[in-house]
Structures are given as C-alpha cells and as structure tokens.
Amino acid sequence: MDGVKFLLDLSILLFTAKAFGLLAKRFGIPEVVGQIVAGLVFGPALLGVVQETDFLEQMAEIGVMMIMFEAGLNTNLNEMKKTGVKAAVIAFVGVLVPMALGALLYIPFYGLGDPDMLLKGLFIGTIISATSVSITVAALQELGHLNDTVGTAITGAAIIDDVIGIVALTVVISMKGGDGSDNIGMVLLKVVLFFALAIGSGLIINKLMHLLDEHFPHTRRIPIASLCYCFILGYIAETYFGIADITGAYLAGVVLCNLSDREYIEKKVDISSYMVFAPLFFTGIGLKTSFGAMGVKLLVFSVLFTIVALLSKVIGCGGSARLLGFNKSDSMKIGIGMMSRGEVALITAQKGLAAGLLSSDFFTAIILLIVVSSIVTPIFLKRAYQTSGIKAAAS
Amino acid sequence: MDGVKFLLDLSILLFTAKAFGLLAKRFGIPEVVGQIVAGLVFGPALLGVVQETDFLEQMAEIGVMMIMFEAGLNTNLNEMKKTGVKAAVIAFVGVLVPMALGALLYIPFYGLGDPDMLLKGLFIGTIISATSVSITVAALQELGHLNDTVGTAITGAAIIDDVIGIVALTVVISMKGGDGSDNIGMVLLKVVLFFALAIGSGLIINKLMHLLDEHFPHTRRIPIASLCYCFILGYIAETYFGIADITGAYLAGVVLCNLSDREYIEKKVDISSYMVFAPLFFTGIGLKTSFGAMGVKLLVFSVLFTIVALLSKVIGCGGSARLLGFNKSDSMKIGIGMMSRGEVALITAQKGLAAGLLSSDFFTAIILLIVVSSIVTPIFLKRAYQTSGIKAAAS
Numbered sequence: 001m002d003g004v005k006f007l008l009d010l011s012i013l014l015f016t017a018k019a020f021g022l023l024a025k026r027f028g029i030p031e032v033v034g035q036i037v038a039g040l041v042f043g044p045a046l047l048g049v050v051q052e053t054d055f056l057e058q059m060a061e062i063g064v065m066m067i068m069f070e071a072g073l074n075t076n077l078n079e080m081k082k083t084g085v086k087a088a089v090i091a092f093v094g095v096l097v098p099m100a101l102g103a104l105l106y107i108p109f110y111g112l113g114d115p116d117m118l119l120k121g122l123f124i125g126t127i128i129s130a131t132s133v134s135i136t137v138a139a140l141q142e143l144g145h146l147n148d149t150v151g152t153a154i155t156g157a158a159i160i161d162d163v164i165g166i167v168a169l170t171v172v173i174s175m176k177g178g179d180g181s182d183n184i185g186m187v188l189l190k191v192v193l194f195f196a197l198a199i200g201s202g203l204i205i206n207k208l209m210h211l212l213d214e215h216f217p218h219t220r221r222i223p224i225a226s227l228c229y230c231f232i233l234g235y236i237a238e239t240y241f242g243i244a245d246i247t248g249a250y251l252a253g254v255v256l257c258n259l260s261d262r263e264y265i266e267k268k269v270d271i272s273s274y275m276v277f278a279p280l281f282f283t284g285i286g287l288k289t290s291f292g293a294m295g296v297k298l299l300v301f302s303v304l305f306t307i308v309a310l311l312s313k314v315i316g317c318g319g320s321a322r323l324l325g326f327n328k329s330d331s332m333k334i335g336i337g338m339m340s341r342g343e344v345a346l347i348t349a350q351k352g353l354a355a356g357l358l359s360s361d362f363f364t365a366i367i368l369l370i371v372v373s374s375i376v377t378p379i380f381l382k383r384a385y386q387t388s389g390i391k392a393a394a395s
Numbered sequence: 396m397d398g399v400k401f402l403l404d405l406s407i408l409l410f411t412a413k414a415f416g417l418l419a420k421r422f423g424i425p426e427v428v429g430q431i432v433a434g435l436v437f438g439p440a441l442l443g444v445v446q447e448t449d450f451l452e453q454m455a456e457i458g459v460m461m462i463m464f465e466a467g468l469n470t471n472l473n474e475m476k477k478t479g480v481k482a483a484v485i486a487f488v489g490v491l492v493p494m495a496l497g498a499l500l501y502i503p504f505y506g507l508g509d510p511d512m513l514l515k516g517l518f519i520g521t522i523i524s525a526t527s528v529s530i531t532v533a534a535l536q537e538l539g540h541l542n543d544t545v546g547t548a549i550t551g552a553a554i555i556d557d558v559i560g561i562v563a564l565t566v567v568i569s570m571k572g573g574d575g576s577d578n579i580g581m582v583l584l585k586v587v588l589f590f591a592l593a594i595g596s597g598l599i600i601n602k603l604m605h606l607l608d609e610h611f612p613h614t615r616r617i618p619i620a621s622l623c624y625c626f627i628l629g630y631i632a633e634t635y636f637g638i639a640d641i642t643g644a645y646l647a648g649v650v651l652c653n654l655s656d657r658e659y660i661e662k663k664v665d666i667s668s669y670m671v672f673a674p675l676f677f678t679g680i681g682l683k684t685s686f687g688a689m690g691v692k693l694l695v696f697s698v699l700f701t702i703v704a705l706l707s708k709v710i711g712c713g714g715s716a717r718l719l720g721f722n723k724s725d726s727m728k729i730g731i732g733m734m735s736r737g738e739v740a741l742i743t744a745q746k747g748l749a750a751g752l753l754s755s756d757f758f759t760a761i762i763l764l765i766v767v768s769s770i771v772t773p774i775f776l777k778r779a780y781q782t783s784g785i786k787a788a789a790s
Contacts, residue, residue, distance in 0.1 A: 004633050004640050006453050007460075011626040018619045055453050058401055062671075065402075220669060224413045227670065231406040238399050245399055271663055272670045274615060275622065276457075 009050050010276075016042055017279035032282050032342065033371050039286020052287045056280060063281030064347050065249040066273040069230040072253015073266045075159060086324050087156030090317050094157060094338055095164045097316030098309060099125030105308050109301050116176070116357070123172050123357040127349050127366060128309040130165035131158040132342025132374075139378040140337065143385055150330050154337035157317060162344060166250060167191065169348050170243050173355045194241040198233065198248070202255035205229060213261045222261050223268035229256070244351055285346055288353065288360050302365035309369050310376065313338040329388040336384055340377040341370050404445050405671075411437055412674035427677050427737065428766050434681020447682045451675060458676030459742050460644040461668040464625040467648015468661045470554060481719050482551030485712050489552060489733055490559045492711030493704060494520030500703050504696050511571070511752070518567050518752040522744050522761060523704040525560035526553040527737025527769075534773040535732065538780055545725045549732035552712060557739060561645060562586065564743050565638050568750045589636040593628065593643070597650035600624060608656045617656050618663035624651070639746055680741055683748065683755050697760035704764050705771065708733040724783040731779055735772040736765050 016038040024034030042049045050056075102125025103118065111117030136158050145151045170191060212222060230252040237248030256262060318335025326334065349366050352358035411433040419429030437444045445451075497520025498513065506512030531553050540546045565586060607617055625647040632643030651657065713730025721729065744761050747753035 004456070004630050007456075007626045007630040007640065008634075010457075011623040011630065014619055014626075015623040018616050022616065055450060058450050061399070061402075062405075221413050221417065224409055224670060228406040228410040231402045231409075235399050235402040235406065239403075245402065268666055268670055271666045275619060275663055275667045 006053065006055050009053065009056060010280075012042055012050055013039070013056075013283045014276065014279055017283050021279075028375065032346075033367065033374070035279050035282035036286045036346075036367060039283030039288075041286070043283075043287035045286070050287065052284070056284060056287070059277060060281040060284035061245070063273060063277035063279070063284075064246055064350070065230060065234055066227075066269055066277050067281065068246040068250040068347070069227070069253040070266055070269060070273070071162065072250040072255075073257050073262055073269075075254050075257045077258060086321075087153050088160050089324060090153065090320050090334065090338075091157040091160035091164055093320035094131070094313055094317040095129040095161050095168060097319075098128040098312035099168065101125065101308050101312045102128050102305075105301075105304055109297070119172065119176060120357055123352050124305075124362070126165065126168050126172050127345050127352070127358075128305075128312065128341065128369070129168055130162050130341070130344040130348070131313065131338045132340045132344065132370075136337055136340050136377070139340070139381050143382060145385060150326075150333050150337075153321070153326075154334055157334070157338060161338075162250075165344060165348070166244070166247050169351060170247055173244065173351060173357065174242050176355050176357055190241045191243065194237060194243050195251075198237075198251045198255070202251065206255050206258070209256060209259055213259050217261055218264055220268075222259075223265045226252070226256055226265045227269060227272075246347060246351070282346075285350060285363060288350070288363065298361055298364065302368050305365045306369045306372050309341065310339045310373060329384070329391070333381065333384045333388070336377065336380045339373050339380070341366075341373045345370060401448065401450050404448070404451060405675075407437055407445055408434070408451075408678045409671065409674055412678050416674075423770065427741075428762065428769070430674050430677035431681045431741070431762060434678030434683075436681070438678075438682035440681070445682065447679070451679060451682070454672060455676040455679035456640070458668060458672035458674070458679075459641055459745070460625060460629055461622075461664055461672055462676065463641040463644040463742070464622070464648040465661055465664060465668070466557065467645040467650075468652050468657055468664075470649050470652045472649075472653060481716075482548050483555050484719060485548065485715050485729065485733075486552040486555035486559055488715035489526070489708055489712035490524040490556050490563060492714075493523040493707035494563065496520065496703050496707045497523050497700075500696075500699060504692070514567065514571060515752055518747050519700075519757070521560065521563050521567050522740050522747070522753075523700075523707065523736065523764070524563055525557050525736070525739040525743070526708065526733045527735045527739065527765075531732055531735050531772065534735070534776050538777060540780060545721075545728050545732075548716070548721075549729055552729070552733060556733075557645075560739060560743065561639070561642050564746060565642055568639065568746060568752065569637050571750050571752055585636045586638065589632060589638050590646075592631075592636075593646045593650070597646070601650050601653070604651060604654055608654050612656055613659055615663075617654075618660045621647075621651055621660045622664060622667075641742060641746070677741075680745060680758060683745070683758065693756055693759065697763050700760045701764045701767050704736065705734045705768060724779070724786070728776065728779045728783070731772065731775045734768050734775070736761075736768045740765060 017035040020034035020038035020041070021031035022034070024037070025031050039050075041047060044051060099122055103121030106121040106124040107117050111121055114120065136154060140151045140154065171188070174190065209222070209225070212225065216222065230249045233252040234245035234248035237243040237251075238245040256265060259265065314332075314335035316335075317338040318331045321334040322328065322331040345366055346363075349358055349363060353360055353363075412430040415429035415433035415436070416426035417429070419432070420426050434445075436442060439446060494517055498516030501516040501519040502512050506516055509515065531549060535546045535549065566583070569585070604617070604620070607620065611617065625644045628647040629640035629643035632638040632646075633640040651660065654660065709727075709730035711730075712733040713726045716729040717723065717726040740761055741758075744753055744758060748755055
C-alpha cells in the first residue's frame with residue numbers, strides 16, 4: 001500500500017512548520033512567517049520534498065476557515081459599539097486609501113494592456129486593506145496601552161477593517177465572476193441577501209446555541225455544533241451566493257461571539273486548528289509560492305508594495321483620526337498601529353490566486369510585507385508612545 | 396465554485412455523529428455505535444446524502460490513528476509489569492480461543508470452496524480477539540472494583556490482548572499479501588524487524604521527548620512533535636514493513652506513555668480527534684456498510700457470531716484464569732469482564748475490508764456484537780460481583 005503518503009506529508013509539514021515557526025519567534029518574527037517559510041523550503045520552490053495535493057488543499061481550507069471563525073468569535077460587540085463611529089470612519093478610510101494606492105502602484109507595473117487591470121489593481125489594494133488584529137493587539141498589550149482611548153480606537157478600527165476588507169474581497173472577487181451575469185448590481189444584491197440570511201438565521205442559531213449552552217454548559221456538543229455551523233455557512237456562502245467561504249466562517253463566529261461558552265468553543269477549535277489545520281494553511285501558501293519569476297522588476301515592485309502598504313495606513317487612518325479630532329501625536333499612533341499585516345493578507349491573496357486575480361509570484365511581495373510590518377509596527381509604536389511621553393513630561 | 400462540497404459533508408457527518416451519539420448514550424449504548432449509525436443513515440445504505448470520498452477516507456484514517464495513538468499513550472507500563480505473567484496468559488488464551496471459534500463458525504457458513512477460507516476464518520476470529528479496554532474499565536470503575544486483584548487482572552489482560560490482537564491482525568493481513576513473496580517467515584521477519592526498529596528508535600525518541608518535556612513543559616511543540624511521530628511511524632510501518640499504520644500509531648503512543656506531559660499530549664490529540672477526525676472514522680464505517688445482502692443467512696450468522704464472540708472470552712479468559720489458580724467466582728468475573736468489544740473490532744474489520752479479507756456485509760454482525768456486548772458486559776459483571784458478595788456474607 002502506498003496510499004498513506006499523506007501521512008508522510010502531514011508529519012513533514014506539521015513538524016517543520018512548528019520548528020520554523022519557533023525559529024522565527026526566536027528572531028521576533030511572527031510564527032506564521034516561519035510556517036510559510038517551512039512550506040517554501042520543503043515545497044517545489046526549494047527542496048521539493050512535499051507536493052501540493054487535493055488532500056492538503058482541503059485541509060488548508062479547513063485551517064483558514066478555523067482561523068476566520070476564531071476571529072469572528074473574538075469580535076467584542078460591546079467594544080465595537082462603544083468605540084463606534086470614530087473607529088468605523090478610521091477603518092473605512094484606512095481601507096479606501098490602501099486600495100487606491102495599491103491600484104495606482106500595480107497598474108503602471110503590471111496592468112497596462114490587461115483588460116482586467118483595474119480589477120487586479122483593486123485586488124492588490126484589497127490585500128493590503130486589512131490590518132492584522134492579532135499583531136496590533138499584541139503590540140499594544142506589550143506597551144500597556146491596549147485599553148486607553150488610542151488603543152481602543154486602534155483595536156476597534158482593526159476589527160472593523162477586517163469586516164470591510166472581507167466585503168471588499170467578496171465584491172472584487174465576485175466582479176471577476178466570468179459568465180457575464182455577475183454584474184455589480186447582482187453582486188451587491190447577493191451580498192445583501194447573504195448578509196440578510198446570515199443575520200436572520202444567525203439570530204435563530206444564536207438563540208438555539210444559548211439554550212444548548214444553558215442546559216449543557218461545557219459539553220463537547222457545543223464546540224462541535226459551532227464548528228458544523230461554521231462549515232455549513234461557509235458552504236452556503238460560496239455555493240449559493242458566490243461569497244467567499246471564509247466570510248461565512250467569520251460571520252458564524254460573530255453569531256456565536258456572545259455565548260457564555262464562547263471561550264470554551266474557541267479553545268477547542270483553536271487546539272484542532274494549531275495541532276493540524278492552521279499549519280497546513282500556512283505551509284500550503286509556501287507550497288504554492290514560486291521563486292521562478294523573481295526578477296528585478298518583481299523585487300522593485302515588492303519593495304515599493306511594502307512601502308505603499310505601510311504608508312497608506314498611516315495616511316488613511318492617521319489622517320482621518322486627525323480630522324476626527326484626535327491630536328497630532330495620537331493620530332500618528334493610530335496610523336502606525338494600523339500598519340501591521342498578517343494572516344488576512346495571505347488569506348485574501350490566496351482567494352485571489354484561486355479566482356485568477358493574482359499570480360503566485362506576488363506572494364513573495366506579501367510575505368515581505370508581513371515580515372517587515374510585523375517587525376516595524378511594534379518598534380515604531382513603542383517609539384511613538386515614548387516620544388509623546390517625553391513631550392508630556394517636558395510640558 | 397463547487398469545490399467546497401467537502402464542507403457540506405463535514406458539517407452533516409460531524410453534526411449527525413454527535414446527535415446520534417448522544418441519542419445512543421441516552422439509551423446506555425456507547426456513543427461510537429450512534430456515530431456509526433449516523434454514517435449508515437446518511438450514507439448510501441439509507442438516505443444517500445453523503446457519499447464516501449478520498450478526502451473523507453483520509454480524514455477517517457487520521458481518526459483511527461489518533462484513537463490508536465491515544466490507546467498507546469494510555470498504556471501503563473508499571474501496571475503491565477505488576478500484573479505480569481497471569482494477565483499475559485489470560486490475554487493470550489483469550490485471543491486464541493476466539494480466533495479458533497471464529498474460524499470454526501465462519502468456515503461452514505461462508506468459507507467452503509474459497510481457497511482463502513482458513514485465512515478469512517482466522518480474520519473473523521481476529522476481529523473478536525480484542526476486548527474493548529474503555530468499556531471494561533468504565534464498567535469496573537462504576538462497580539468500584541477497578542483496582543482489586545480481579546480488576547487489575549482484567550485491565551491488564553484487556554491491554555495486552557489489544558497488543559496481541561494487533562500483531563495477529565498484522566500477521567493475518569500480511570499473509571493475505573498477494574505477490575507470493577509474502578510468506579509467513581518473511582512476514583514474521585518483517586514484524587520482528589519493525590518492532591526492533593520501533594523499540595530502538597523509540598528509546599531515542601523517548602529520550603529526546605523527555606528532554607523537550609523537561610525544558611519546555613506544556614508547550615504546543617510537545618503534542619505536535621508527538622503527533623508527527625505517530626504519523627511517521629505509521630507511514631514507515633505500512634510502507635516499508637507491510638505492517639498496519641495503526642500498529643505504528645499505537646507503538647508511537649507506547650513510546651511516549653511515560654512522559655510527564657503524557658496527559659497534556661493526550662488532551663490535545665483527544666480534542667483534535669473528537670472535534671473532527673474520530674467521528675469521521677466511525678461515520679466512515681457507516682458509509683461503507685451495505686444492507687443489500689442482509690438475508691436470513693447473514694442474520695443467523697450475526698446472532699451466532701455474537702454468541703460465539705461472548706462465550707469465547709468467557710471460555711478462554713475465565714478458563715485460563717481458573718487454571719492459573721483464581722477461584723471459580725473470580726475466574727467467572729474475569730471471563731465476563733473480557734466480553735466487551737468496541738472500536739478495535741471495527742478498526743480490525745475495516746483493515747480487513749481494505750485487504751479483501753472481509754465483505755462489508757459483516758459490519759452488521761460486528762455492530763450487533765458491539766451493541767450487545769457493551770450492554771451485556773456491565774450488567775453481567777455487576778451480577779457476578781453481587782452473587783459473590785452474597786455468598787461471602789452467607790459463609
């Protein structure tokens with residue numbers, strides 16, 4: 001029997017993902033970057049020990065759904081309401097500016113002559129539209145400023161721009177569509193219908209899960225039913241509404257985010273995720289990455305792409321914060337705090353790859369952005385707080 | 396995109412497995428039986444909502460490897476040494492008698508004229524050779540007799556007969572082989588070589604894991620590395636030694652069973668297992684089961700098969716216990732305590748199905764055996780302890 005080759009793939013990918021992830025962490029780089037590099041090293045790009053298979057792709061899809069489901073579960077509805085309009089405006093402008101600047105960068109480099117140039121440009125912009133909540137929160141926590149006004153605004157905006165980013169991703173991918181019928185009106189109608197269905201059924205599911213939670217707290221049926229809900233909503237989104245399955249997974253998380261057993265659900269899903277599925281998502285990105293086309297042009301583009309991605313958040317978020325009445329120093333902190341990018345950029349990029357909106361070459365640029373922004377954001381944020389502290393002491 | 400059908404399959408199977416499992420539990424039947432029935436009901440046998448796919452089969456394989464890995468992890472080496480020779484003899488005779496009686500039952504029913512009749516008969520016997528450790532332990536615990544002499548003998552023998560059963564399974568399946576070169580001498584040599592390799596490398600892995608455990612207790616790297624070891628040993632066993640991958644998984648568990656973080660490893664693997672993989676193994680059995688051929692002959696065979704399976708343990712284990720010096724009442728308790736069958740019978744059967752040693756029709760008989768034995772063992776065991784209690788009080 002050689003039908004168990006997938007066991008070899010699993011052991012290589014899971015082991016090296018953990019090893020490379022730990023190595024990355026030791027250098028202060030996020031663990032996910034190490035996991036991607038593990039896929040790069042052992043995949044076709046370098047050693048060629050592991051090839052992508054249908055099985056690995058399906059496992060990776062479960063992994064990314066679990067990540068988005070957890071992100072949804074972690075939504076703090078009360079905090080979102082409290083931070084309210086200001087965070088939403090910061091998030092919204094902080095999505096528009098990177099999308100516009102991303103398109104402006106892409107089109108002269110790769111777009112000219114391509115009928116899809118605007119769509120592809122907007123897609124490059126969509127990739128850099130969402131801040132990495134986890135990295136930002138971790139940085140603020142380390143600085144002890146997670147819960148002050150600026151910290152709350154950053155966290156709120158980072159959560160909201162994920163949602164806006166997901167909608168933008170859905171719209172851009174649906175617009176690519178192909179068979180003509182998918183015009184923008186139809187796409188928006190489908191988006192509205194899906195959200196109506198998700199919210200409507202979500203209210204019922206939420207009630208049912210609350211009942212389950214009340215009568216059988218801390219029992220396995222709760223995380224299992226939750227995960228099934230995540231899978232089915234993702235399936236319905238993608239199959240019947242042309243909306244990314246990860247959007248469904250994220251919304252399933254939001255629907256369940258006020259359950260008293262939320263932490264219990266998250267813990268069980270998180271363990272399943274980090275033991276098997278999530279590393280297969282991140283190494284899967286490495287397996288997909290090709291270095292073949294990494295010429296000077298791509299290198300220049302990657303560097304500019306990273307600079308544009310970082311600056312566009314400072315301009316979009318910092319600028320709108322200033323206009324909303326934050327002082328100069330706080331606006332700067334908000335702009336810097338929103339610079340970090342992480343999983344969502346990769347998730348978005350992978351969706352674009354599947355939809356034909358992106359060449360796999362660009363993963364190199366995205367990985368560069370994630371590495372640079374993950375290192376630079378905490379350092380700059382610390383400096384910004386130190387500077388304002390010195391000024392406050394001097395005045 | 397219709398590439399996400401697997402998300403629908405997952406949500407149906409995981410949800411109904413849990414629901415049917417809980418329903419079974421309410422009737423005092425083991426949860427796994429409910430999970431199998433869920434696969435039966437929603438699979439081709441009845442409703443046909445879910446069809447077997449390569450993906451589901453691979454997920455199921457991971458599930459069964461996790462179950463066996465956990466069984467290995469739960470091996471208590473000290474207890475095995477203490478109970479020692481007596482438990483081993485009881486286990487050994489308790490494997491031989493069911494194998495012989497199983498073959499004797501099978502051959503007149505289905506074997507005559509089949510060149511493989513002896514092998515298939517022995518395989519039917521192998522299926523009923525392993526006691527379900529979990530059900531027996533649960534029953535003894537409920538009665539408060541888990542740690543007395545009889546309880547220890549039963550537990551020890553139930554653990555040992557799993558190992559003997561695994562070896563018997565490997566030998567019988569390897570003998571089926573096919574390409575002529577797999578004669579019994581070669582098979583035994585491969586078995587010996589594999590166990591030598593597993594033990595030799597196991598000592599090194601055990602040392603390395605102890606070091607890891609010492610320096611980084613309770614970190615994710617420990618269960619992840621352990622799971623990778625389970626997968627790779629299973630892969631090596633099946634690919635290079637013709638030994639079932641679950642044997643490798645079980646041995647990987649035994650190698651790690653004395654780590655101080657054993658419970659931590661087991662918990663993480665157990666959560667991954669029950670959240671996704673194990674239910675897919677059990678429902679997968681239901682998906683494979685066909686009711687088409689369930690005529691009078693199979694019905695009669697199933698009933699006789701169940702009776703033979705139960706009696707063969709009473710004769711084999713009770714009889715050998717009596718010869719080893721246990722009194723009449725204690726020997727009876729040991730015989731009864733060993734009657735329960737569970738996951739291992741199904742795991743064995745599924746391996747036989749893959750190897751062409753068993754028709755899927757027989758799963759009906761095995762499911763009947765598991766249901767009946769899971770209900771009957773605790774009841775009879777309770778009665779045996781009550782009877783001996785009354786006699787002791789009267790004397």
